[in-house]
Amino acid sequence: MNVKVIVRGKTKGPLLVAKNPINFLGGIDKKTGIVHDKKHDLFGKSIGDKILAFPFGIGSSVGAYTLYSLKYNNCAPLAMICIKADLTTASGCAISNIPLVVISKDDYDLLQENKEITLDAVEGKIL
Amino acid sequence: MELTREEEAALDGKQGETLALAYRTLVAIGEASGADRLIPIEWAHLSGVNYNTIGDAGKEFLAHLSQDAKFKVKTTVNPMGFDFDSVSRYHLDDKFIENQRSIKNSYEKMGVIPSYSCIPYEIFDVPKQGTHVSFAESNAAIYANSFSGLKTNKEGAFSALASALTGKSPYSDLRDDNLRKPNLTIRMKVESRDELTYGMLGYFAGKVAGSSVALSGVNGLDRRSCKSLCAGMGTSGACGMFTFGEEEGEKIDFDKNEMQKIHDELNTSEKGDLITLGSPQLGIDEIGDLASMLKGRSFQKRCMIFCPRAIQGQIRNLGYSKEIERAGGEILYDCCTCLSPLVDNKEVDSVVTNSVKGAYYLKSSNKVDVNLKSLKRIVEEETR
Numbered sequence: 001m002n003v004k005v006i007v008r009g010k011t012k013g014p015l016l017v018a019k020n021p022i023n024f025l026g027g028i029d030k031k032t033g034i035v036h037d038k039k040h041d042l043f044g045k046s047i048g049d050k051i052l053a054f055p056f057g058i059g060s061s062v063g064a065y066t067l068y069s070l071k072y073n074n075c076a077p078l079a080m081i082c083i084k085a086d087l088t089t090a091s092g093c094a095i096s097n098i099p100l101v102v103i104s105k106d107d108y109d110l111l112q113e114n115k116e117i118t119l120d121a122v123e124g125k126i127l
Numbered sequence: 128m129e130l131t132r133e134e135e136a137a138l139d140g141k142q143g144e145t146l147a148l149a150y151r152t153l154v155a156i157g158e159a160s161g162a163d164r165l166i167p168i169e170w171a172h173l174s175g176v177n178y179n180t181i182g183d184a185g186k187e188f189l190a191h192l193s194q195d196a197k198f199k200v201k202t203t204v205n206p207m208g209f210d211f212d213s214v215s216r217y218h219l220d221d222k223f224i225e226n227q228r229s230i231k232n233s234y235e236k237m238g239v240i241p242s243y244s245c246i247p248y249e250i251f252d253v254p255k256q257g258t259h260v261s262f263a264e265s266n267a268a269i270y271a272n273s274f275s276g277l278k279t280n281k282e283g284a285f286s287a288l289a290s291a292l293t294g295k296s297p298y299s300d301l302r303d304d305n306l307r308k309p310n311l312t313i314r315m316k317v318e319s320r321d322e323l324t325y326g327m328l329g330y331f332a333g334k335v336a337g338s339s340v341a342l343s344g345v346n347g348l349d350r351r352s353c354k355s356l357c358a359g360m361g362t363s364g365a366c367g368m369f370t371f372g373e374e375e376g377e378k379i380d381f382d383k384n385e386m387q388k389i390h391d392e393l394n395t396s397e398k399g400d401l402i403t404l405g406s407p408q409l410g411i412d413e414i415g416d417l418a419s420m421l422k423g424r425s426f427q428k429r430c431m432i433f434c435p436r437a438i439q440g441q442i443r444n445l446g447y448s449k450e451i452e453r454a455g456g457e458i459l460y461d462c463c464t465c466l467s468p469l470v471d472n473k474e475v476d477s478v479v480t481n482s483v484k485g486a487y488y489l490k491s492s493n494k495v496d497v498n499l500k501s502l503k504r505i506v507e508e509e510t511r
Binding site: 004005006007008030061062064065066068069072085086087088090091092093094095097100 | 138148151152154155156158159160175180181182183184185187188191283284285286289
């Protein structure tokens with residue numbers, strides 16, 4: 001699967017796939033990485049040490065600092081996959097050094113929950 | 128994006144983690160916005176200073192960053208949460224004050240000019256026409272593009288910060304002359320005009336326009352109306368610039384009906400417990416105007432007036448502060464209405480203001496009602 005690289009890096013891990021967009025400022029506990037937005041389809045799950053796939057980020061640009069806090073508190077995702085790179089997610093991943101790539105909607109629909117993948121966000125490939 | 132060899136090396140960490148972080152941010156934003164390269168900028172203006180806007184996460188990030196980071200170009204900053212000189216007169220908890228102090232120290236350690244103002248275009252010399260800058264404060268970005276002949280995107284807190292650290296910005300959107308041209312014209316059809324109607328015109332334009340918009344039927348703007356227009360526009364959407372006159376493409380009228388809809392959205396009370404003037408902060412002309420409007424009159428309730436520190440000496444020398452304070456006005460420096468911790472909904476239910484931007488944030492962040500009216504009406508109705 002080919003991807004567009006937004007923030008470079010390489011990693012390997014299990015996929016966590018969201019249906020809904022994520023509001024990092026209001027939706028994620030920055031100390032634990034657990035989704036605490038009750039309306040979100042990932043409610044109760046931890047995004048830490050997963051390759052997190054979600055359509056795009058929503059809400060305040062301060063959400064970028066939440067991503068930094070997650071990294072600081074050792075509960076950030078290994079990498080992120082989006083359909084659209086909004087500026088909050090792009091800048092948040094950049095300041096936190098979390099690899100970020102964009103893929104097409106069709107490819108997104110092929111992602112399987114819990115599947116171990118290798119993300120090469122330098123060459124732009126998912127294996 | 129095509130990077131130079133130096134940029135590529137910095138991105139790979141050859142010049143340390145701070146510059147790697149800054150270049151990662153610029154490249155990420157550039158890739159997300161379709162830029163093909165980075166270009167030099169001469170001036171960065173940062174948002175994300177008030178503790179109420181960035182919280183503990185922002186405070187920690189800046190403290191960490193400031194351990195070894197230094198700004199590479201002229202860098203100015205937005206208002207913070209309060210004025211250190213007068214904070215003891217307000218019921219603000221010590222924790223907030225300490226957190227704000229930490230943020231202030233971090234920025235100053237990195238070499239910021241401690242302007243704490245949302246009107247950099249009014250208190251600093253403006254560089255020559257066509258100069259690229261990187262302004263994160265939305266009213267300032269719109270003012271810079273539309274009145275000052277500068278070029279900036281409507282930057283985010285992180286893109287401007289990364290620009291301050293590197294002196295660069297992705298070449299995209301409003302930096303590109305081909306993409307600056309508006310394809311939507313808004314025709315101003317409201318007869319009676321003051322800063323409030325222009326604020327609402329801006330708010331309307333921000334909602335319907337893309338990255339730039341043309342305004343027709345607008346002329347003879349005074350400084351107060353210019354600033355109100357820019358601030359209103361920056362509040363409601365992504366639009367970062369306007370031009371005057373009609374352009375090709377779609378045309379929309381801004382008439383009494385449209386204006387009433389916005390007024391109904393933002394004006395939720397017929398009176399207020401407190402008045403705030405400033406968002407954007409008042410510059411020297413507006414303070415002079417206010418002082419003459421207040422001659423022989425006094426406020427019948429508290430009135431907070433927000434200004435940049437840069438004009439403190441001048442407005443004292445010219446006697447403006449004395450006149451305003453005699454009328455009961457409280458002049459505050461380094462801070463502004465937006466997300467101010469000084470307006471507490473446990474103490475006030477509603478606030479009078481002439482600022483569309485202020486009204487929006489008072490409602491959404493301070494959770495108070497707003498009585499929105501022009502400065503002329505505020506002076507007529509709230510002073511004696």
